[in-house]
Amino acid sequence: MADTGLPPNWEVRHSNSKNLPYYFNSVDKVSRWEPPQGTDTDKLKHYMAANHSAGSRPGAVPGVPEGKIRAAHLLVKHRDSRRPSSWRESEIIRSKDEAMDIIKGHEQMIKSGGISLGDLAPTESDCSSARKRGDLGYFGRGDMQKEFEDAAFALKPGEMSAVVETASGLHLIERLE
Numbered sequence: 316m317a318d319t320g321l322p323p324n325w326e327v328r329h330s331n332s333k334n335l336p337y338y339f340n341s342v343d344k345v346s347r348w349e350p351p352q353g354t355d356t357d358k359l360k361h362y363m364a365a366n367h368s369a370g371s372r373p374g375a376v377p378g379v380p381e382g383k384i385r386a387a388h389l390l391v392k393h394r395d396s397r398r399p400s401s402w403r404e405s406e407i408i409r410s411k412d413e414a415m416d417i418i419k420g421h422e423q424m425i426k427s428g429g430i431s432l433g434d435l436a437p438t439e440s441d442c443s444s445a446r447k448r449g450d451l452g453y454f455g456r457g458d459m460q461k462e463f464e465d466a467a468f469a470l471k472p473g474e475m476s477a478v479v480e481t482a483s484g485l486h487l488i489e490r491l492e
């Protein structure tokens with residue numbers, strides 16, 4: 316079976332009614348228009364180019380907007396953040412150095428395998444995306460602050476950035492797709 320880059324039990328099928336490929340899980344019997352989490356989109360891109368290129372842009376991955384990636388992040392704000400307030404604290408007074416100590420602690424816990432970024436974000440992130448495990452959805456170049464964009468686009472799916480500083484605060488970024 317050609318390597319689609321999809322997680323186990325997932326396959327690419329074709330919807331004749333919509334004339335579009337979709338993704339089907341042969342065990343759970345579920346289907347979706349977007350590739351499931353954990354897809355290696357580079358491998359899927361090559362598979363699609365070789366097997367489903369009829370009518371679609373070369374290298375296109377159905378359900379993944381062209382040139383976009385999906386990432387989650389954990390944001391620790393400080394008193395010099397552009398908006399030193401969040402769902403967690405109405406007034407954030409910690410210093411940037413204190414924020415750095417906090418986010419480095421989160422980085423170590425994630426790197427040690429003790430906990431994932433998606434498990435930490437809901438309680439520890441100062442971003443409104445905390446309620447979505449830090450998931451920001453798909454975004455392209457030009458959508459985010461430049462430092463954030465450059466760090467996110469340098470990651471491979473599944474990788475986490477070092478601490479990234481933006482006007483919003485200090486971030487850890489995990490590329491999801």
Ligand SMILES: O=C(O)CN(Cc1ccccc1)C(=O)c1nc(-c2ccccc2)[nH]c1C(=O)O
Pocket residue numbers: 388390397398400401441442443444451459460463481482483
């Ligand atoms: O920077 C500002 O002037 C205010 N912001 C921007 C913002 C505010 C609310 C919702 C989304 C973005 C934030 O501070 C902020 N930035 C982010 C952010 C920054 C980079 C990537 C993703 C999110 N989240 C937040 C937030 O409160 O929830």
